[in-house]
Amino acid sequence: MPTCLITATNRGIGYQLAQLALQRGWTVYGSVRSAQSAEDTAKSLGAGYMPLVFDVRDTCAVEDAASTLDVHLDLLINNAGIIGPDRQSPLDMDFQAFADILAVNTLAPLSVSQAFLPHLRSSNTAKILTISSQMSWMGYRKPDTLAYRASKAAVNKVMQGLATTLEPEGIPVALIDPGWVRTDMGGEHADNCPKDVAAGILQVGATLKMSDTGKFFKWTGEERPF
Template sequence: MTPLITGANRGIGLRLLQDYAKAGCSPIGTTRTDDPPHIAGVRWEYLDVADPGQQRDLGRKLEGETVDLLICNAGQYLDKHETLPSGYPPAMWAEMFATNVTGVFLTIQTLLPNLERAAAPKIAIISSMMGSQERAPGGSYIYRASKAAVLNLGRNLAQDLKSAGIAVGVYHPGWVRTDMGGQHAQIGVEEAAAGLRARFDALTLETTGCFETWDGHPHPY
């Protein structure tokens, strides 16, 4: 199996990449860094998901290859410490939406031909409980809005891609001890990655469009 994971040079993406390599898969990781970690059995490709030119380059490099599982993991959380009276500048909105929403769409669009070559293709979109409209405690407006948008994107793509045999799932990875989640988060990357892999394995056309937590519970929209 060939999984492709965006934003795989650190955090949850890196752990997923390592786990798939250890399981004997042939994972591809994308990164914006020039020196990604060396992992046996892993292929690295350079990609800024928000850059259409780099998306085209990736499509050309992977032309004719099969991607069984696309994990849209790349994301930004830049507004954690912004304040309502004077924060959340327009440029920050544009940058985060370009990565967290448009970048997901562009990646899926780029790799559709590769997914269509697979026997049972799947797309996993890493969103967040912070995108839930039913759980809205305030703050982090850009991140929350972008994760709500990508949840909506995933739900609609699930309907349009079902006829092509491509299942789409949207997932909350948990509050994870990473650079983004911070050291006081609830779970480690090992636990989050193991749970997410189980969710991806369980994803089918019957469950396409799901929004689930890393440990298998349906998440409120």
């Protein structure tokens, strides 16, 4: 059975992904941000779940977690994300918050991918999937939630580059749009049930092929435009 690492498994889409992967017999390493959260999440998810404690912005903590882990990884899902505050419009930007959003949504997926690359390289079927957003789409000019939109557009570009770099090693790297999901981030009126979305994301992640590398998918599996 495969082994995966999912970031941010204590709630939202990440929790559902971890639960579903465990139900399918996978071994799941899941990051959380505190020892208390690790204890609570491990208790809730049960056997097969192994918590790792790091804040994805803390590259030293990410590297420490990677250096203490002596297993191969078949799939990395970069899931941790923040949407940030209301004040993120083009003429009224909270720049400190913008930097934090970039740190979590754009820089961290790359630093986590780099730190755990040795574990991925020791699998014959390694894959990297990063959760982006439909809000990254370059085909419209919506100005609201601009820092979040920009961070997801930027992570698309970062992961395209990683895809090209890892292509000779046979490690596919792709992005996924989960739609609008009923989590703390998406709110109660969102379109999609987190369990359904997690099932779609896990399906795309588990079946990623080299012909998929550098592409952006909907959670339902169709390729979508950047």
